[in-house]
Amino acid sequence: xxxxxxxxxxxxxxxxxxxxxxxxxTIRNVCRxxxxxxxxxxxxxxxxxxxxxVGQTTDIVKKEMYTFLDKGDRSMTLRPEMTASVCRxxxxxxxxxxxxxxxxxxxxPMFRYERPQSGRYRQFHQFGVxxxxxxxxxxxxxxxxxxxxxYKRLGLVGLEVHVNSVGCPTCRAEHRKRLQEFLDERQSELxxxxxxxxxxxxxxxxxxxxxxxxxxxxxxxxxxxxxxxxCSTHFEGVLALLGAAGxxxxxxxRLVRGLDYYTKTAFEVMVEEIGAQSAICGGGRYDGLVxxxxxxxxxxxxxxxxxxxxxAALQVQNKLPEQKPKxxxxxxxxxxxxxNKAFSLLCELRxxxxxxxxxxxxxxxxxxxxxxxxxxxxxxxxxGEAELEKNVLLIRDLTIGEQTEVSLDKSLQEINKKxxxxx
RNA sequence: GUGGGUGUGGCGAAGUGGUUAACGCACCGGGUUGUGGUUCCGGCAUUCGUGGGUUCAAGCCCCAUCACCCACCCCA
Numbered sequence: 001x002x003x004x005x006x007x008x009x010x011x012x013x014x015x016x017x018x019x020x021x022x023x024x025x026t027i028r029n030v031c032r033x034x035x036x037x038x039x040x041x042x043x044x045x046x047x048x049x050x051x052x053x054v055g056q057t058t059d060i061v062k063k064e065m066y067t068f069l070d071k072g073d074r075s076m077t078l079r080p081e082m083t084a085s086v087c088r089x090x091x092x093x094x095x096x097x098x099x100x101x102x103x104x105x106x107x108x109p110m111f112r113y114e115r116p117q118s119g120r121y122r123q124f125h126q127f128g129v130x131x132x133x134x135x136x137x138x139x140x141x142x143x144x145x146x147x148x149x150x151y152k153r154l155g156l157v158g159l160e161v162h163v164n165s166v167g168c169p170t171c172r173a174e175h176r177k178r179l180q181e182f183l184d185e186r187q188s189e190l191x192x193x194x195x196x197x198x199x200x201x202x203x204x205x206x207x208x209x210x211x212x213x214x215x216x217x218x219x220x221x222x223x224x225x226x227x228x229x230x231c232s233t234h235f236e237g238v239l240a241l242l243g244a245a246g247x248x249x250x251x252x253x254r255l256v257r258g259l260d261y262y263t264k265t266a267f268e269v270m271v272e273e274i275g276a277q278s279a280i281c282g283g284g285r286y287d288g289l290v291x292x293x294x295x296x297x298x299x300x301x302x303x304x305x306x307x308x309x310x311x312a313a314l315q316v317q318n319k320l321p322e323q324k325p326k327x328x329x330x331x332x333x334x335x336x337x338x339x340n341k342a343f344s345l346l347c348e349l350r351x352x353x354x355x356x357x358x359x360x361x362x363x364x365x366x367x368x369x370x371x372x373x374x375x376x377x378x379x380x381x382x383x384g385e386a387e388l389e390k391n392v393l394l395i396r397d398l399t400i401g402e403q404t405e406v407s408l409d410k411s412l413q414e415i416n417k418k419x420x421x422x423x
Numbered sequence: 424g425u426g427g428g429u430g431u432g433g434c435g436a437a438g439u440g441g442u443u444a445a446c447g448c449a450c451c452g453g454g455u456u457g458u459g460g461u462u463c464c465g466g467c468a469u470u471c472g473u474g475g476g477u478u479c480a481a482g483c484c485c486c487a488u489c490a491c492c493c494a495c496c497c498c499a
Contacts, residue, residue, distance in 0.1 A: 059497050112497090117492080117493060275494090367451090368459085373460045382458075
């Protein structure tokens with residue numbers, strides 16, 4: 001059997017790649033306007049970085065990482081996300097020495113060993129933003145408004161922006177304790193997944209899709225009830241700024257993020273139409289992460305956006321631009337002598353930056369014209385033995401079907417003129 | 424890791440035990456010697472994901488296996 005691509009990966013073919021480029025271009029433009037600069041880090045890192053950054057107890061670290069030993073017996077891992085890498089670079093490359101805050105963005109592949117489904121791949125791509133070295137609510141608001149702005153520019157509609165504050169480690173511990181107390185006597189009524197979550201990550205129970213769990217937790221203490229003074233003030237500040245920015249959001253006190261490093265602000269953007277994996281973007285503040293991976297303490301906030309999911313949303317909402325690659329002209333040569341001359345003309349045309357093609361299969365005139373038509377070429381430039389003898393070139397306008405004869409010496413100039421006029 | 428669904432040419436898709444595997448799109452060629460997009464004609468699966476089994480006979484039945492899709496879980 002033929003070799004197949006690994007499960008959960010995809011080949012992006014011409015036609016699709018243009019859609020990715022469109023999205024990437026839009027992303028880069030928005031980032032530039034917001035004053036963010038691109039960072040690129042290795043696709044694999046020391047396994048320990050993710051264990052410490054993302055958290056030992058998370059599913060990502062426990063069962064989804066592509067981990068291997070290199071030839072020097074070092075444990076390496078294909079990055080499952082990029083926040084940890086950016087923080088590592090912040091420390092290692094001494095970005096804290098630059099004017100603060102440092103505003104970065106990235107676009108690239110991530111790897112997680114999961115069962116693929118709609119909107120979920122083993123190699124998937126994220127666009128993300130990270131701001132290091134600033135803890136003001138204004139930063140949180142700017143980051144969220146960047147997301148908002150991007151979606152607006154892409155033309156996406158019907159998005160839900162959920163915002164919450166998960167608090168600092170102190171209020172989070174408090175919340176966890178009170179939640180466990182609340183659920184203690186009803187533990188046996190929870191679904192089996194939630195019973196497991198009870199010890200490991202009780203906050204996630206609030207997020208369970210199971211209706212019976214939802215009714216059970218109806219009156220449970222939420223993050224809101226347990227935020228300390230500082231976190232609460234910060235959160236209020238963020239919400240006020242979001243309002244000022246015109247971001248339409250919903251405070252969702254049950255929103256909990258899965259990665260361990262989040263503190264204070266957490267947010268998520270959802271689109272219903274793309275299937276079960278509806279989170280198109282997720283992020284939040286992580287004020288303890290830089291210290292956790294060995295740097296001196298620095299606040300941070302960021303998000304990651306699933307490129308495949310955004311594209312899926314653009315697809316269902318019909319917001320992807322039509323693009324048909326258009327060739328300006330197709331050079332048609334008949335016979336070997338003509339081909340030599342035609343090829344040199346082709347090269348000259350290309351030197352001038354004019355998109356011109358030539359038949360590479362040695363086909364008949366008829367077949368070549370057909371091919372020119374199929375490629376959406378505007379003109380066919382015909383050069384056969386007869387033309388060669390007369391030292392002329394036939395320029396055929398394929399849209400109206402008229403053709404003129406031009407002297408070969410002037411042909412380059414003539415075509416260039418048409419091209420300039422057309423563009 | 425668990426559950427459900429699907430697997431016929433490049434794509435879409437008929438065919439549910441009987442001999443040469445519809446059709447549409449795409450692709451390739453041709454309609455007298457050098458002119459496309461329309462039209463007409465022709466070509467394009469020794470074979471139905473793979474391996475085994477049942478049967479006189481299997482794309483159609485059974486078993487296994489692989490792949491893909493969807494959902495749980497998790498997350499972007």
